[in-house]
Amino acid sequence: MKYPTVLNQLMEHFRKIPGVGQKTAERYALHILTHFDPETTDAFAQTLHQLNASIRPCPTCGFLTDQEVCDICRDTTRDEAQLIVVEEVKDVIVFENTHTFNGRYHVLGGALSPSEGIAPEDLNIESLKTRVQAGNIQEMIVATNFSEAGETTALYLQHIFQDHPVELTRIGYGLPAGGNISYADEITLNKAIEGRRKMH
C-alpha cells in the first residue's frame, strides 16, 4: 500500500533537506496534512512561493535581501572602514548576534577547495575587489573558517590584496583549529575579533 501521489511528492521535497530521512519526511508530511488547518497550509505554500520571487543575494555584499540592497549595506550609521569577510550568509548572523561589530560584511559564498571544484571565480571575489577599489575600506577582517579551505581562502585574499591600500587582519584568538565560525559562542567570537592579527 502506498500513499497518494501528492503526499509522496511532499515527502520527497522534505527529504532533500539535510538531516531529514524517510521517517522524518513522512512525519512532517502527515503532520501538515492532518494537523494544519487549510489557512495555515495555504500561508505555508505562499511563503515558499515568495521565497525565490522576493529574496536574492545583495549585489554589494552577498548577504540576503528582499530589497535592492540589503539592510546592512543601506545602514548609513555603520562604519564603512571595517569589513568582515565570511564564507556563508549564516556567518553574518553569527557576528550580528554579538552586537559589538558596527562595520559591514562581505559574503564569499564558500571557501576555496579545488578538489571540491570551488575555484576563485566561484566565489564573490570580484565584487570584493570592486568594494576595495572604491576606497572606503581600511580594514578587512578575514573571518573564514579554520578548516583547510578556510585557511587557504584567507591566504588567497591576502595574496590578491597585497598591493591594495587595505589592511588585512585574521580573527583567531580562542577559536579552535579546524573550527567553524558558526559554532562559536558570542563571547568567543568577540574575543576572536578583538584578538585579530595583521596578515601582512
Add this chain to the structure above:
Amino acid sequence: MQLKDLTLKHMRIYEEVSLTLHPRLNVFTGNNAQGKTTVLESIYMLSYTRSHRTTSDKEIIQQAKPFAKVTGTTTNQSYELVMSPAGKTVKLNGGSVDKLSAFVGDLSVVMFAPEDLDLLKGPPKLRRQFLNMQGTHQDRSLMGELSRYQTLLKDRNHRIKQVSTLEALKNDGLFQILTQRLAYSAETIMMKRKQFLTQLSTRLTPIYQSIANDGLTPTIQYVPSMNFYDYAEQLRDSIDRDFHTKTTNLGIHRDDFVINHITEDFTLHASQGQMRTLAIALKLALVAWMKEFKKVIPLVLLDDVFSELDANRQNALLTHLDAETQVFITTTDLNLIKRENLENYSHFSINQGKVQVSTYE
C-alpha cells in the same frame, strides 16, 4: 599494558566467543583457516581500527551478518569496535568517540606477522604506513598534520589539472598559496619523521646484533623525496614536471626509508634468516621506542612467526621483551615453541571457530 578479556562477535569464522586472557602468555593453536589469526587480528584492530591483512571490512564480517564487533578490556579501559557496511564506530569506556583518530593507538599493540618481510622488500607505501606509527602512538599532532597534508595535496593536484597552461599555472595565485601551505606542512612532517627514524635506528642496531651476532650493523636511513631546505622553492622548481605529469611529484607522500649496513642497502645481500631477524629487530625497536616515548609496554602479537624461529632466535626475541609484556602467539603446533618458554600460560585450542582453553600456572 594488559588485555584481560576479549570478545568477538561475527568476526570471520566466529559466531561469538569470549576469552579470558592470561596476563603473560597466550598461545593459540589450530590448523590453518580455523580462526587463530582472527583473534590476533581482532586485538590489532582494537588498536589500529583496521586489519593488518585486509582493507576490506566486508571480508571480516561473518557471512550474512549485519555487523562484526570486537570488545576488549584492559585494567583501566574498555574498547569496542563495530564494523558494518555503513562504516566503523568505536567506543572508549562505553562512550562514543566522534573521530577514529581519538581512538586509534590508545591500546598499544605491536604485531609481528609473516607480512613483515614485505615491509622491508615491498613497495614504499608499506614503509610510509609504518612511519605513521609515530603519529598513532606518540605524536597526535602528527596525525592532524598528515590529514592536512592529504587535503592540501589533493587540492594542489586538482588545481594543476584545472589550469590549462603552464604559464597560467606559474602565475596562479591559488596554486601558489597551495604550494606554500603544502611546503610548510611537508617540512613539519619531515622533521618529525627524521627524528622518529633516528630514535628507532639507535635502538635497532644493538637489538639486531644481539639476536644475529653476525657482525652486521643495520641502521635506518630516511629517504625523503625532498631535501631539508627551502621546501617551497623545491616545489616551485618542480612545477614543469608537475604540470606535465598532472600531479605533485615531490613531498612526503613519496617518502621512503632504507635499512643500511654501513652505506649499502642491507636487504640486497641479506640471507633469508638475516631478513627475518631484521624484521623482528625492527619491531622490537618499535616496542623499545614505545616504552620510552609513549611510556607504555605494548601488547605483542606474534602471528605465525614464532614457530619459524630457531631456539636461539625465540629466546633472543623473548629476552628483549620486558618480563611484564603480554604476548599472544599463534602456531600450528605447540611443540614448535621451546618448552622452557612455556611455563605460565594459557593455551587456546581452536577448531572451526570453537575455542578450548587450558591454563598452566
